[in-house]
Amino acid sequence: MKLRTNARTSFRGETLAAGKSHLTPPLGTTFGGGAFRVCHKCPKTRARSGVLRTAHGDIRTPVFMPVGTQATVKTITNQELLDAGAQVVLSNTYHLYLRPGEKLIQEAGGLHRFMSWQKPILTDSGGFQIFSLSTLIKIKNEGVEFQSHIDGSRHFLTPEDVVRIQQSFGSDILMPLDECVKYPSEKSVIEKSSVLTREWAQKSKAARLHGRTTFGGGLLFGIVQGGTYPDLRKRAARELLDIDFPGYSIGGLSVGEPNELMYEILNETLPELPQDKPRYLMGVGMPMDLFEAVSQGVDMFDCVVPTRNGRNATVFTSTGKLLMRGSSYIRDFRPIDEHCPCYTCRTYSRAYIRHLFNAEEYLAGRLASLHNLTFFIQLLDSMRHAIEVDRFLEFRREFELKFNSKGMNHE
Amino acid sequence: MKLRTNARTSFRGETLAAGKSHLTPPLGTTFGGGAFRVCHKCPKTRARSGVLRTAHGDIRTPVFMPVGTQATVKTITNQELLDAGAQVVLSNTYHLYLRPGEKLIQEAGGLHRFMSWQKPILTDSGGFQIFSLSTLIKIKNEGVEFQSHIDGSRHFLTPEDVVRIQQSFGSDILMPLDECVKYPSEKSVIEKSSVLTREWAQKSKAARLHGRTTFGGGLLFGIVQGGTYPDLRKRAARELLDIDFPGYSIGGLSVGEPNELMYEILNETLPELPQDKPRYLMGVGMPMDLFEAVSQGVDMFDCVVPTRNGRNATVFTSTGKLLMRGSSYIRDFRPIDEHCPCYTCRTYSRAYIRHLFNAEEYLAGRLASLHNLTFFIQLLDSMRHAIEVDRFLEFRREFELKFNSKGMNHE
DSSP, rough: OOOOOOOEEEETTTTEEHHHHHHOOOOTTTOOGGGEEEEOSSSSOOEEEEEEEEEEEEESSEEOOOOOTSSSSSSSSSSOOOOHHHHEEEEEEHHHHTTHHHHHHHHSSSHHHHHHHHHHHHOOOSSHHHHHHHHEEEESSEEEEEOOOOOOOOOEHHHHHHHHHHHHHHHEEOOOOOOOOOOSSOOOHHEEEEEHHHHHHHHHHHHHHOOOOOTTOOOOEEEEEOOTTTTHHHHHHHHHHHHOOSSSSESSSSSSSSSSHHHHHHHHGGSSOOOOOOEEEEOOOHHHHHHHHHHHTTTTTEOOHHHHHHHHEEEETTEEEEESGGGGGTOEEEEESSSSSSSSHHHHHHHHHHHHHTOOOOHHHHHHHHHHHHHHHHHHHHHHHHHHHOOHHHHHHHHHHHTTTTOOOOO | OOOOOEEEEEESSSSOOOOOOOOOOTTTOOGGGGGEEEEOOSSSSSOOEEEETTTTTTEESSSEBBBBSHHHHHTTTTTHHHHOOOOOOOEEEHHHHTOOOHHHHHHHHHHHHHHTSSSSSEOOOOOOHHHHHHHHEEESSOOEEEEEETTTTTEEEEEEEEEEEHHHOOOOOOOOOOOOOOOOOOOOHHHHHHHHHHHHHHHHHHHHSSSSSSSSSOEOOEEEETOOHHHHHOOOOHHHHOOOSSSSSOOOSOOOOOOHHHHHHHHHGGSSSOOTTTTEEEOOHHHHHHHHHHHHOOEEOSSHHHHHHHHHHEEEEEEEEEEESSSSGGOOOOOOOOOSSSHHHHOOOOHHHHHHTTTHHHHHHHHHHHHHHHHHHHHHHHHHHHHHTTHHHHHHHHHHHHHHTTTOOOO
């Protein structure tokens, strides 16, 4: 049995120290505009490394944030998240509001205690989920009425409610309620929606209690919407800047539009955002998208790809994706990725994991998820390291060459 | 985050050393009748502690063996099995023969290598599974014809095949093919079946290659059948003794008969078996059954209860079973069992685990399975310890009193 180790290896084989500082500021600190610090800028792209200070510790960026929608990263324990190098996890206000409910999480002493996770938590407002999962949606200026996808119960949430709920969770990073319009949409639809989203952003900021909770209040980000219309995106960014947030999210991308269009929108939008605030690209994504977005100056990412694809037998390696149900792995006694330090790769062979998927065994999705999470977290760790030693572009080229070497379509 | 620890705590709060010796005899050793040694006998019951030597290490008895039917204990990794104190795992010849197949496991270098488990493995012959899962069964003197429950393919397995397959797996403890008759059955049916099972036992022993495999050949046990007829059980035991095996299994119990009848059959059968050979009660079971069987002199147990019940939200504690979906746990922020050293109990609350079950999250069944495995493995560890300090009966009474204290029906 190989020994567990906390040392993690980058994609180029260098050992990275696992140490992440926990400089927790005193309770009641409001974490205003000074929560983020850029550490190093890439001389050839707009990529940068930085540190985001939260009530539960510092987050070094660029960072990949595992998604724990229902207060759990699917199939994975907290210890495994730590082993994989996770600095922060995501959860979802819509889901947690419906189940187990705001009150229970408060009684538990906040979301960190409820899920026994002591590092930072970012909660999405759940706007995206309200508009994609629930039914009978009625949008008013005051908020949104919807029917729960779980039990059909009716609810009405205002932007103020959504901030209050996240503050009662003790989230370190909060998202305001926003309207999520489907892709593609007419410009006039997006334009109308942008007005509402801006109003809600303003109300959200006003509703946020400054340092009056046990948790210091958390960092409320603004979310830039605007569909695939660069002018609407730019206007949305400028309007949010006027309101002034300690960080900015870019929402409404990776919802079915072509990759090139997403890159173009990023390219038009990011220069509008201030250098000294963190930028979070919501729901993205695939390795090539992550490289492109980092090169344009994005700092934070979340995506369900590592866990969802893992459960569906797709694993990521430095030489591309592997579809683990494939017959080519029946007699493949190598680990998924021989350079990967995760428990899955230290312990089990492709042939064994293929057998588990084939036999519909629970352990299969779990082992694949753990590996994929390690892959994505390390990928962003390696990007950060490459930025800091002025090798980002080279690292990107090397990675892409190797990742695409088998000629598969990876996106 | 609490630290992981290898120290385990018994049910009475004493710390037990996790150390298990790995006195692996040289390759080629045939492990004849001398593989088992009784260490201590209970002065008041027929309970005893012992050591069973196998090619992959010693097993201290009485022992609970987690079930890994398809070369995986459902939802659980090898590291977690070690953390839970597992000394040996079970797997199933019928399942592995069908998927991934004998040849692949041979190519992997045996079952231990295939599943990356370095401690002993016991393989059941799969007789029970052939007769319960497959269809179109035709029993001949030479063996059994059946249709796979996976793909409908037709197969014919002889007792000789079943021994050969297990030897090619490198199993440490092997079971011969036996006919498993449903409960209840007429005495004449059992009588006829007993003749066949005895013949197959004889053929199995003759087919076993002595020390001619890399793995030393493994310990082939005899299986005592005979339904619920004490005289047939006794006769079966005596006939197996004539053939002479290094250990004896008791099959065909815990298949729907009343507990009292099972206890009576054990009471009639066990005295027929030699003191210096290990006794394995197949597929049992629940805590009270384990105590009764140990008190009658059984050494080895396997059961799917910890993992199957875990996945179905039932967990075992020293004060009884908990049904984790119950509303009484919604606000219960205590661990499942505050005396349990498992990762689940060190990390998560009942309220959180209840939420996971309620939200149909994968992690729920995993955390409950890990806890239950720890519970059953420790229960047998504690029985062994109690036997060795001449406190078995007292421990049994204390446990039963506490376990039944909430007035639930635990069986």
